[in-house]
Amino acid sequence: MVANGAGPDGNDDARDASEDSQRTDEVTGEKDQNGEMEGLAEQMSELARSLQVEDDPQEVLAHLVRAAIELVPGTDEGSISVVTGRRDVQSHAPSSDLPQKVDALQSETKQGPCLDAVYEHQTVTVPDLASEQRWPKFSRKAAELGAASMLSFQLYVEGDNLGALNLYGRTPHAFTEDSEQVGLLIASHAAIAFADATKLGHMRDALRSRDVIGQAKGILMERYGLTAQNAFIMLTQASSHTNIKLLDVAEHLATTGALPSHRRRS
Structure with missing residues (x-):
């Protein structure tokens, strides 16, 4: 007597079962991914609707920072930074003292992502500030303040003036490719909202x-x-x-x- 699953027919049955299981996993994975994308799309739509009814410029910016902290994986703190003349960096709607202190540090040391890379690139990732060599003075002091990772998104550039959405992680390598993708979506909303808020303020x-x-x-x-x-x-x-x-x-x-x-x- 041949045991169940043994022999040629048994091998076919096992192979079919394995293929069925693999297909099931793929379908489940696709459903999970689709569900995540639908969930994100719904959250972004809710963000857009909430911004439409908000008429206070600073509250618009604060709303965007809160949304970024909630939606971008790895984010602990955030702010919108405004650079004037490639020299002075100011925090708008900071989530805590940390973003304010880091922006002040960029002005003090005259180096950092908002005074350099964000002018040239739409997105700048700093995986580990403690070992970052692009801006050694800034990076070391920023790490001492408690910022371990940074993710910056360019909102606008007008000559030597710039706006950026800066996100902070309190652990090294906090941000992933998903963080960058979701952050870019929020940054696109932030760029429009920031321009509208500025016009409204004027x-x-x-x-x-x-x-x-x-x-x-x-x-x-x-x-x-x-x-x-x-x-x-x-x-x-x-x-x-x-x-x-x-x-x-x-x-x-x-x-x-x-x-x-x-x-x-x-």
């Missing part, structure tokens, strides 16, 4: 300036019986005589009821 500043100058003109018009045009001329003359910005002159008048009378030292 718009609000312009509206505020218009309102303050309008209040100051109204005070002068009522007090001296001036037209709107002559009241504006009076404000500009006060600005010129005192060497104080027009908006500051208007704000001083609107809050105190008087024009500034002393020339500001330059």
